[in-house]
Amino acid sequence: MRYLMLNGYEIEASIDEQEQVILSVASGQMSRENLSTWLNQHITERSE
Numbered sequence: 937m938r939y940l941m942l943n944g945y946e947i948e949a950s951i952d953e954q955e956q957v958i959l960s961v962a963s964g965q966m967s968r969e970n971l972s973t974w975l976n977q978h979i980t981e982r983s984e
Contacts, residue, residue, distance in 0.1 A: 946982045947975070 942947065947954060957974055960966035966974075 947978050949978045
């Protein structure tokens with residue numbers, strides 16, 4: 937996720953939601969495709 941910040945983007949989701957997504961990916965409950973979809977729905981350009 938740090939890569940996004942370094943490139944001018946941020947994730948618009950609560951810390952709790954982001955944590956749940958990471959745990960879901962790590963446990964195999966969320967597929968790579970679903971993670972990609974979730975990120976596309978929650979990534980925005982950072983406002984400086």
